[in-house]
Amino acid sequence: MQHETLDLSGxxxxxxxxxxxxxxETLDPGAELEITVDDGEPALNLPPSLEREGHAVIALRREGAHWVIVARKSQ
Known part of the structure; x- marks a missing residue:
């Protein structure tokens, strides 16, 4: 399974x-993207945004001053 990372800190x-x-959009259906974002508004707003577009948020964890969101691309 395809698994990529994207650092959106800052x-x-x-x-x-x-x-x-x-x-x-560049990934195959079912692929996972691990996204790092800042604490606060980005961590609160990104998961619902991904879900509105049909993608699944399969993990959300805090790592220091950041959050890591793992999204699975929709079919």
């Missing part, structure tokens, strides 16, 4: 959502 909303969605 990227504000809504640019982080746009970048994550653009990256997901």
């Amino acid at each position: 990227v504000p909303c809504p640019a982080n959502s746009a970048r994550a969605l653009l990256r997901l």
Whole structure:
């Protein structure tokens, strides 16, 4: 299974959502993208944004001052 990472630390909303969605477009269906974002608004807003576009958020974990969101591209 394809698994890629995307570091969006320091990227504000809504640019982080746009970048994550653009990256997901390049992946095969079912692939996973591990996205690192800042604490606060980015961590709160990105998961619902991904889900609205039909992708699954399969993991969300805090790592220091950041959050890691693992999304699976929709079929």
